[in-house]
Amino acid sequence: MQRRQSIRPEGLSPVADTVAELRQRLARRESLGRSVQAALEQMIESGTLEPGARLNEMELAAQLGVSRGPVREAARALERTGLVTVILNRGAFVRSLDIEEVLQTYDMNAVLFGHAAALLARVIAPPQAAELQAIVERMDEAVAAGELEAFFTANVLFHRQIVEFCGNRPLRDVYLDHTRKLLLLRRRSFDAAGNMRASNSEHRRLLAAILSGRAEQARQHAEAHTRAGRARYLTAIAHGNAAADEHIMPEGRTSHADG
Amino acid sequence: MQRRQSIRPEGLSPVADTVAELRQRLARRESLGRSVQAALEQMIESGTLEPGARLNEMELAAQLGVSRGPVREAARALERTGLVTVILNRGAFVRSLDIEEVLQTYDMNAVLFGHAAALLARVIAPPQAAELQAIVERMDEAVAAGELEAFFTANVLFHRQIVEFCGNRPLRDVYLDHTRKLLLLRRRSFDAAGNMRASNSEHRRLLAAILSGRAEQARQHAEAHTRAGRARYLTAIAHGNAAADEHIMPEGRTSHADG
DNA sequence: GAGGTGTTTATTGTTTACATTCCACATGGC
């Protein structure tokens, strides 16, 4: 049973790994809590921690070679990010998004991304324009070569850079947080290969509007693109492709109407 | 040197206050960390903790009658809310918003609030309509009576209920978080008395659009209302009324361009 | 006297230990 994470037989102190990680942490000047948070996010992304799973503090602390304190800190941080739910005296659980929340998040993201595009259309600078164009071309190449992973990476970057370049930081943070929430908790299943080409032609139209400075048109393209993604998600779950995991969570007391 | 918060001479254990708080906590089934978070927020709101102030863990723990653990937890939670900044090995500091961030937050909130209004216009139910109308009337009364505090309370509730009723939870959470960030860190100075009447007439127009089901018109009114608030903020700081506190924070190394 | 360096002290980061709560299972009563 081998894993990529530094899970190791208990009792043995893994000197090599530990000092390497510590050196890296010191170099990056981040606390153990942050490091643990990153590790947990990767566990969620890789599926090691599935939706609904409980984050056992002792177990995780032992696996990561730290004490429970940093693990707790990371769990609380993930709670506010929306990746886990903390229940008093019961612990932290990886959230499972119900369809409703996914759709609502798409809805909000559409508005935010649309606004970012509109802002960017008014302020975009040449180097940024060049970068976005390069990303779109990279996606075209990925489509032609059928490289799904490459397309996925470039696709994420395209959206990320648009909200980055638009200049509104709070908007960027919110959009990235919620996009990441969707990515991490839905296991990427939405990006079916068949839609890559259509998706990137939407990117091209959006970028053209941004480059020509037509803010409102950019807004509409960006909104439409996000809503198209929403529609792709809907058809995906209709075909049973993706995880429409509902309510695996230990509920926070679903309130009935009885006394 | 007297303060409203439960700051007390060191060494004395304030039994009465502590047990009362604990009982309340047990009744509400919330962890100490949550309670401390609420206490810190109130300290920030009341001005006991001013922007730029450091959150001394030991001191706060002693004041609140808990250990440093819950205080740390609360500080990290507040960090993600955007109320404090945590610097490695130096502690948590109450954030001070620079003008740029306030304006950008207004900008984002305008879009979100506009979308909430548009959504609500399509789904509003009679009891919700009645409540919103009642709130607007309450604000009118407050204007007539010159009751600033009452107007402020009703005003906050009006916006809150619109995003609540619109049905999009992620949007609601984001909007409320960022609105609260502005309220807590700017000490309410934006709501100059002279603008109450104008503000509430905007509310009336917005509500009319919502009630008549005109989504796009509601969106525009809501957006315009938020941007009007933004403009009021700008004129306020131009007149030196409000706290345009810039960069009191110990900076996270403002990067210069030299080697 | 100015600048740099070593030391001190206060505070945070982290770990360890204790108290409390919840869940599961077994036991007994109906």
Added chain:
DNA sequence: GCCATGTGGAATGTAAACAATAAACACCTC
């Protein structure tokens, strides 16, 4: 046979001790 109750174990909530970092002060050198 089923439900209620009690008990045991495991995990979380909290507190207190330990380690490491950073700011402040004094000192020494030039």
